[in-house]
Amino acid sequence: MSALLSSIPLTQPAPVGDRIPVAIHTADPLIGAGVTHHLGPHPAIELVDLTADDSGHTCDDGGVVVVFVADTLDDTTLMRLRRLMRRDGARTVLVVHRLRESDLLEIIACGVGVVLWRHEVSATRLFEAVTAASRGEGDMPAELLGRLMTQIGSLARTIPGGTAALTGGLSPREVEVIRLVADGFDTKEIAEKLSYSERTIKNNLHALTTRLHLRNRAHAVAHAVREGYI
Numbered sequence: 001m002s003a004l005l006s007s008i009p010l011t012q013p014a015p016v017g018d019r020i021p022v023a024i025h026t027a028d029p030l031i032g033a034g035v036t037h038h039l040g041p042h043p044a045i046e047l048v049d050l051t052a053d054d055s056g057h058t059c060d061d062g063g064v065v066v067v068f069v070a071d072t073l074d075d076t077t078l079m080r081l082r083r084l085m086r087r088d089g090a091r092t093v094l095v096v097h098r099l100r101e102s103d104l105l106e107i108i109a110c111g112v113g114v115v116l117w118r119h120e121v122s123a124t125r126l127f128e129a130v131t132a133a134s135r136g137e138g139d140m141p142a143e144l145l146g147r148l149m150t151q152i153g154s155l156a157r158t159i160p161g162g163t164a165a166l167t168g169g170l171s172p173r174e175v176e177v178i179r180l181v182a183d184g185f186d187t188k189e190i191a192e193k194l195s196y197s198e199r200t201i202k203n204n205l206h207a208l209t210t211r212l213h214l215r216n217r218a219h220a221v222a223h224a225v226r227e228g229y230i
Helices: 029-039 075-088 103-110 123-134 142-156 172-182 187-194 198-211 217-227
Strands: 020-026 045-047 065-070 091-096 114-117
Touching: 020 029, 020 123, 029 045, 029 065, 029 123, 065 075, 065 123, 075 091, 075 103, 091 123, 103 142, 103 217, 114 123, 172 187, 172 198, 172 217, 187 198, 198 217
Parallel strands: 020 045, 020 065, 065 091, 091 114
Antiparallel strands: none
């Protein structure tokens, strides 16, 4: 195999209106065809080709959601995922059969905030995941989020000063919000808990991720852990 991952060639029409541009990356053309079958007919989706040329450039100019399908994340696949996120700046839906414990924080650090188990993929679930990724939101299976939070708790205990080791960079409100994000609450639930409007919460998260150059909410949680906020 010349490359671990390949982009599925697509023949959809040019983007129209507010459709979400989506590219599919997988090592298995049959799986790629299945994902195309799920997403292709949806009127809100525009399938595109992200195949890189010999110079390393892609036909994409930003804003693409990549559906990245893998069985497991071995070192080679992780390297390809990192390169995709850093070079192309794509927002990614990771569809995977299983994950090692060591992979969880790694994918969050890469900027992946949306993960689906392969056995749970359906047209509806895949569209929900793509939509979440396009908005910069997180979406993970509950059991995976639980495993992630266990790792975050263990990591926080290794940081000097523990959860009290707050340094400059986040306002008290942002700390409250990011802790609730880490606990798995969505925007509406966070707004209700903190007695703010949903718009205020969205603005806080947008300001935080923009200021610190973070890709999405899951990446913000990983940053907060590394800096000792939670």
